Amino acid sequence: MDLRLPDELVALIAGEEPDGHGARRWDQEDTAQPSASGTAHRDPSARPALPHHDDLLDHVADWGPADTPAGVFRLVPVRVERDLPLISRWMNDPATAAFWELSGPQDVTEDHLRAQLAGDGRSMPCIGVLDGTPMSYWEIYRADLDPLARHYPARPHDTGVHLLVGAVADRGRGLGGLLLRAVADLVLARRPSCARVIAEPDIRNTPSIAAFLTAGFRFSAEVVLPAKRAALMVRDRSLRHLL
Numbered sequence: 001m002d003l004r005l006p007d008e009l010v011a012l013i014a015g016e017e018p019d020g021h022g023a024r025r026w027d028q029e030d031t032a033q034p035s036a037s038g039t040a041h042r043d044p045s046a047r048p049a050l051p052h053h054d055d056l057l058d059h060v061a062d063w064g065p066a067d068t069p070a071g072v073f074r075l076v077p078v079r080v081e082r083d084l085p086l087i088s089r090w091m092n093d094p095a096t097a098a099f100w101e102l103s104g105p106q107d108v109t110e111d112h113l114r115a116q117l118a119g120d121g122r123s124m125p126c127i128g129v130l131d132g133t134p135m136s137y138w139e140i141y142r143a144d145l146d147p148l149a150r151h152y153p154a155r156p157h158d159t160g161v162h163l164l165v166g167a168v169a170d171r172g173r174g175l176g177g178l179l180l181r182a183v184a185d186l187v188l189a190r191r192p193s194c195a196r197v198i199a200e201p202d203i204r205n206t207p208s209i210a211a212f213l214t215a216g217f218r219f220s221a222e223v224v225l226p227a228k229r230a231a232l233m234v235r236d237r238s239l240r241h242l243l
Contacts, residue, residue: 056121057159060140063190066182070175071131073182075138078125080113087113087127087137090166099202100164101227122146128163128179136179137164140187143198151223152232157193160200163211176207177214184215184235195237200230209233 065074078087088109090096097103102112116123122145128136143149143160161183165171184197201208203222209231213219217233224230 056142056145057124057140058191058193060124060126063186066186068130068178068182070178073128073130073179075126075140075183075186076129076134078113078117078127080110080117083127083134084110084113086134086166090137090164093166093168096164099205099208128183130175130179135165135167135170137166138162138183140183148198148200148225151225152198152221155195157191158196158198159187159191159194160198161187162199172207174214176211180211180215180217184217188235188237197235199233200225201233203229203231 060075061077063075065072067073084106088106091100091102091109092104102109113125116125116139123139123141126138126140127134128138130136139160139162141160141162143158144154144156146160148154148160149158161180163176163180163183165176165179180199187194187197197217199212199217200223201212203209209219212231212233215235216239217235220232220234222229223232
């Protein structure tokens with residue numbers, strides 16, 4: 001999960017103006033701790049086949065902003081041409097690479113992004129934008145339609161989240177827990193059919209697990225997945241107004 005973008009990326013992006021610090025500012029109408037979720041590398045070929053639906057996640061692009069103590073936050077669906085250099089740079093941070101396993105040339109990250117974007121809509125990669133500055137990478141996905149569902153008692157419309165806080169300067173400040181709470185609230189507000197938000201951070205990633213607990217998730221179980229041992233974290237709709 002730095003705030004400043006490389007000059008070559010800024011030059012690539014038309015219509016997005018730098019702020020006074022050289023960081024890209026995003027137009028709010030543009031809807032185009034290391035990992036707080038751990039390894040997010042899933043094999044699209046392992047997913048059950050479904051017809052294409054663009055509303056499996058109730059249109060993440062239309063979820064709108066969330067007001068947080070740190071500023072206005074929104075999820076913006078990834079556009080590969082715009083976002084790949086930034087996301088790839090985040091993935092090559094050693095602390096991130098240990099859990100996401102997407103380090104290396106840009107095409108490693110590109111393949112991961114395009115596999116989701118070319119799918120049936122069950123997983124949406126997003127940039128997290130805080131007060132106009134891109135600062136985190138998210139994946140919002142249908143946990144009940146994911147291979148993860150083979151490893152826990154999934155319920156229809158369970159929605160999963162992965163989080164990477166990109167900038168080193170944003171880690172260790174409590175932003176992970178704060179933003180996870182905001183996104184879980186968005187999921188439950190915008191997806192009325194969803195009763196639970198699910199996450200599966202690597203069991204070794206104690207800062208990540210702590211962030212989920214801060215955000216109102218509970219530890220449900222330790223599960224053995226093909227790529228890791230994970231802590232199954234659950235945020236229940238029934239407890240939403242008590243947290």
